Amino acid sequence: MAAPPRPNLIEPVPVTTLVARSGARLIADPVAPEIAVTGATLRAQHVVPGDLFAALPGARVHGADFAADALAAGATAVLTDESGAERPALREAGVPVLVHPEPRAVLGEIAAWIYGEPSLQLAVLGVTGTSGKTTTAYLVESGLRAAGRVTGLIGTVETRIGGERLASAFTTPEAPDLQALLAVMVEQGVTHVPMEVSSHALALGRVNGTRFTVGAFTNLSQDHLDFHRDMEEYFAAKSLLFDGRSTTEVVVVDSAWGQQLVTPHTVTVSTEPGTKAAWRATDIAITPTGEQAFTLHAPDGRTATATIPLPGEFNVANATLAAAILDTTGVSLDKIVAGLAAVEVPGRMERVYLGQKFTAVVDYAHKPAAVTQALQALRARTEGRIITVLGCGGDRDTAKRPMMGEAAVRGSDLVIITDDNPRSEDPAAIRAAMLQGARAVSPAQSGEVLEIGDRREAIAAAVERAGPGDVVLVAGKGHESGQEVAGVVHPFSDRAELEAAIREKLEVNA
Incomplete structure (x- = not known):
C-alpha cells in the first residue's frame, strides 16, 4: 500500500502538548519536553523522521510489535496502550511513549492537532448510510464544481484533490492519513470536501478529530453484520456522525432509521408522497433519453426541474439529499440543478x-x-x-x-x-x-x-x-x-x- 500524501509545511508540535491535550500518561527521559513531532502514522512502513508512531492493539497482532521498525525509520514518539508499553521494544525505545487506555479513540484528535486541525479550514461534507454514499458524494461534488468551488473528494472509488486522482484503500482513511490528506487539501486551496463516512470509520474512530460542516444520512439496510453485532449496533455506529461533530445535519426520512435521527434542527429530505420534509422530489419521470426528471422542492417554496443521468428512484433520493447538502453550503438552486445533470459516478449504474x-x-x-x-x-x-x-x-x-x-x-x-x-x-x-x-x-x-x-x-x-x-x-x-x-x-x-x-x-x- 502506497504511503498517503502529506502536507509540505508542518509546524512541529511538542510531545508535552499532545500529552496535556490527550490525557495520556508520558513515559520519557528528562529531554522529552524538547521533543516535537511533525507527522503521525499507524503503519511502521510509512514512518518518516519526526513521526508519532501509533502502536495500536489489533485482533491478531499488536502495533507495538512493529515499534522497532518505526523507531529505525525515525519515529520520535510512540502512542500506545499499557500492553504495548510493556513490550521490550518500547521499554527500551529511548523516545517519549504516550500511554492511553484507548489509543485508537484519541489518535484522530492527536493527528488533527499535529496537522493543524485542517477540517476547521475546510467545509467537510460527510455522507453516511448503507447505500448511496458514493453517488451522493459525487452529486455534491458535481454541484460544488458547477458553483466554482475548489473541491476534494474522499470515498470508496477514489480520493481527489482538485483534479488529481488518488486510489482509495478504504471508504474512509485511517485517522492519521485522513488528517494529513485534509491538510494537503488546505495547502492546495481546496475549499469543500464531500466525504463518504463508513460505519467502520465511525466505530473505529477514524474520523475523530474531524469537524463536519454537514453530516448527512442516506438509508440503512443489512450490511457489515460480520463487523457489527446486529442492525441496532450498525445503526448506532452510523449515528455517531450526528453526535455533535456535524454543524448541520441532513437526513433522508423515508425510513424509520432516518426518522430516529431527526431533531428540531435537522434538514429533512424525502421522495415519499405526502411526507413532510424540508426538501422533496415529486413528479419523477424517465425522459426519452433515459435520464430521470423530477421536480425539486426547496424549503422556502422554490422549485426547479432537475435531471440526473442515473436510473432508479433511490438515485432521486440521493440527488435530493445532495441538493439539500449543497444548499446548506450556499450553492444556488440553478447551480445545484446544473451539477446534478452533469454528474458521472464510476461503477454506479x-x-x-x-x-x-x-x-x-x-x-x-x-x-x-x-x-x-x-x-x-x-x-x-x-x-x-x-x-x-x-x-x-x-x-x-x-x-x-x-x-x-x-x-x-x-x-x-x-x-x-x-x-x-x-x-x-x-x-x-x-x-x-x-x-x-x-x-x-x-x-x-x-x-x-x-x-x-x-x-x-x-x-x-x-x-x-x-x-x-x-x-x-x-x-x-x-x-x-x-x-x-x-x-x-x-x-x-x-x-x-x-x-x-x-x-x-x-x-x-x-
Whole structure:
C-alpha cells in the first residue's frame, strides 16, 4: 500500500502538548519536553523522521510489535496502550511513549492537532448510510464544481484533490492519513470536501478529530453484520456522525432509521408522497433519453426541474439529499440543478454501450436491498429480459448471501451466480449459500438460475444470452479493478470484461 500524501509545511508540535491535550500518561527521559513531532502514522512502513508512531492493539497482532521498525525509520514518539508499553521494544525505545487506555479513540484528535486541525479550514461534507454514499458524494461534488468551488473528494472509488486522482484503500482513511490528506487539501486551496463516512470509520474512530460542516444520512439496510453485532449496533455506529461533530445535519426520512435521527434542527429530505420534509422530489419521470426528471422542492417554496443521468428512484433520493447538502453550503438552486445533470459516478449504474442492441450496466450493488433497488430501476426501463450476474464476497457478512440470491432471482429473468471476491473462503461454498436463497423462491416468482464460478465466463455467458431490448446487469464489484482470491488480488474489471464480451459478440454477429 502506497504511503498517503502529506502536507509540505508542518509546524512541529511538542510531545508535552499532545500529552496535556490527550490525557495520556508520558513515559520519557528528562529531554522529552524538547521533543516535537511533525507527522503521525499507524503503519511502521510509512514512518518518516519526526513521526508519532501509533502502536495500536489489533485482533491478531499488536502495533507495538512493529515499534522497532518505526523507531529505525525515525519515529520520535510512540502512542500506545499499557500492553504495548510493556513490550521490550518500547521499554527500551529511548523516545517519549504516550500511554492511553484507548489509543485508537484519541489518535484522530492527536493527528488533527499535529496537522493543524485542517477540517476547521475546510467545509467537510460527510455522507453516511448503507447505500448511496458514493453517488451522493459525487452529486455534491458535481454541484460544488458547477458553483466554482475548489473541491476534494474522499470515498470508496477514489480520493481527489482538485483534479488529481488518488486510489482509495478504504471508504474512509485511517485517522492519521485522513488528517494529513485534509491538510494537503488546505495547502492546495481546496475549499469543500464531500466525504463518504463508513460505519467502520465511525466505530473505529477514524474520523475523530474531524469537524463536519454537514453530516448527512442516506438509508440503512443489512450490511457489515460480520463487523457489527446486529442492525441496532450498525445503526448506532452510523449515528455517531450526528453526535455533535456535524454543524448541520441532513437526513433522508423515508425510513424509520432516518426518522430516529431527526431533531428540531435537522434538514429533512424525502421522495415519499405526502411526507413532510424540508426538501422533496415529486413528479419523477424517465425522459426519452433515459435520464430521470423530477421536480425539486426547496424549503422556502422554490422549485426547479432537475435531471440526473442515473436510473432508479433511490438515485432521486440521493440527488435530493445532495441538493439539500449543497444548499446548506450556499450553492444556488440553478447551480445545484446544473451539477446534478452533469454528474458521472464510476461503477454506479454505469452503462456500457458499444453499439449493441441490449442495455449493459455495471453496478456496485453488494447487499440485498441494493440489488432489489437496482433491478427495480432497470425493470422500469425495459420490456425485455433482465439477466443478472452476481456473487458475494468472502470473509464478510454470511447471513446476507441467501438474501442476495433471493433478491436477484425475484427481480431477474435469468441469474448467473458467480464469484465476487472470495478472499480466503471456498468460492463454491459462497455460491452454494446464494443458490440456497435463490432456489427457495417459488418458480412462479423467480427467473432461471445458472452457476458459473469463473466471473469472466459468467459475464460472457450473460452477454451471449442477451437479445435485443434485454438488460445485462453485472453487480457487486462496480468500480473495483481487482478480484481477491486466496489472498492474491488479480487484475479484474467488470466494465472491461463486459466491454470485451460485447465486442466479441458484435464481431461474431457482424
